Amino acid sequence: MRVAFILSEIGSGIRRNLSMVTSVILVTFISLTFVGAAGLFQLQINQMKGYWYDRVQVTIYLCVDNSSEASCAAGPVTEDQRAAIEARLESDQFAPYVDTVTHETQEEALVHFRDQFANSPIVDSVTAEQLPESFRVSLVDAEKYEVIDEAFSSEPGVDAVSDQRDFLEAIFRYMNWASVVALAIAGIMTFCAILLIATTIRLSAFSRRRETGIMRLVGASKAIIQLPFILEGVIAAVIGAVLASATLWGASRFLIDGWLVNTFPQTAFISSQQVLLLVPVLILLGALLAGISSLLTLRRYVKV
Amino acid sequence: MIRFDDVTKTYDPTSQPALDAVSLDIDRGEFVFLVGASGSGKSTFIRLVLKEDRASRGAVYVAGQNVANIPSWRVPRLRRGIGVVFQDFRLLPNKTVFANVAFAMQVIGRSRAVIRETVPDVLATVGLEGKDNRMPHELSGGEQQRVAIARAIVNRPGILLADEPTGNLDPTTSMGIMKILDTINQNGTTVVMATHDDDIVNTMRKRVVELRGGSVVRDDAQGIYAGRPEAMAG
Structure with a gap:
């Protein structure tokens, strides 16, 4: 019953707040894509180091x-x-x-x-x-x-x-720079994502203040009151993470498997299989991001 | 059931306290009117019982327990034992009558079967048989307040707090609401009702506690609204 109740609350929350939820999905999508790109650069650097230094x-x-x-x-x-x-x-x-x-x-x-x-x-x-x-x-x-x-x-x-190695290290330096830049963009986008999630939760809390007020009065637990909000943010962020994973995987298939490997057969490239290793990391990151920022917001805006 | 032991509540230290050294004992099964002008402390009294606020001094006991000692995670349990009704009904406009009442059971985890069994009974108690599927805006004010009462008592609380429940209703409808509250009281629920409505108080002949400026100025076992003009003013 509680599960069904929470699910229906999440559903109504997302429906009421569809445009904000969509923007949360997009922003986490972009930010996690850059996080993932930075991760892929690092993987590639390690791969090449291992290959070349031998x-x-x-x-x-x-x-x-x-x-x-x-x-x-x-x-x-x-x-x-x-x-x-x-x-x-x-x-x-x-x-x-x-x-x-x-x-x-x-x-x-x-x-x-x-x-x-x-x-x-x-x-x-x-x-x-x-x-x-x-x-x-x-x-x-x-x-x-x-x-x-x-x-x-x-x-x-x-x-x-x-x-x-002098020559290789120059290459690695460039790749490191690229990953730092990707990480910086990821940082900014993540910051945007946090603010946006906080705003979304605030709006959602405001539009459902009648419900939460009644829930408090009749003695609903803190978890029942807050969980729908938190999960609303987490679901949006996880969808963003899945999109980011799909994009990274698609890009690596297309770029690495389809082009770089054939063009530079001497070089060891990461495979799109390795991209799959990033997927759980990105999803976890997205969920944590949304979970923590919505928890912090709720502490301020939803009285329990 | 509710005991105030020398309770003072100060919101703003520079001004007069909202409640000033109030001591009051309400027994299980009592029906008490809380009367007094706006700002006399009636709402503060209700907030303190619900632990929405903390007493600045003194102790509030609900069902034998000092609410100051209830940890925050146990506050929901305290509130499950207390039903609350407001002047403005506070129904969810997008839910049917049945869903509004069921909501109070859903959020504390009652099963669908229990809800389906309990809600119609409670709706019958407040005289709303057959209106399960109406939306709040299709109901009269009196009917909406009945839904609110049904929601407040559906989890069988030991205490029902009513904050001016007839404030928005005409006298005839108000008497209907009072009959329901009386029935609930006779079934063993302690009822505390804050009100301005002298007709109701005078008709019911229940215990009357009058607050003025945060202090109890009168506590009559079978009181009337009191003829003091300043009490009538609010």
């Missing part, structure tokens, strides 16, 4: 004819220098850090270059002599890049030591 290599570029570095003043790397570098890389001193070492000749570098820039016209103008030969060093622990950098960057015959 594959990160340190590249020791050796001097060529046209190297401009001071360490290359003596001209291109000599046979002896190359042998010394290789010997040092494979020595016991670096054994704890170095996993594997491969040598890439200028011809091999040209092949890689042509692969990488297959669609670009500069391919035809580049010759093997312009590309440096290098040692590709994969590390036991990618964080220990500094050790190799310090040990080899001033070695004779070495042009430069570069770590792919």
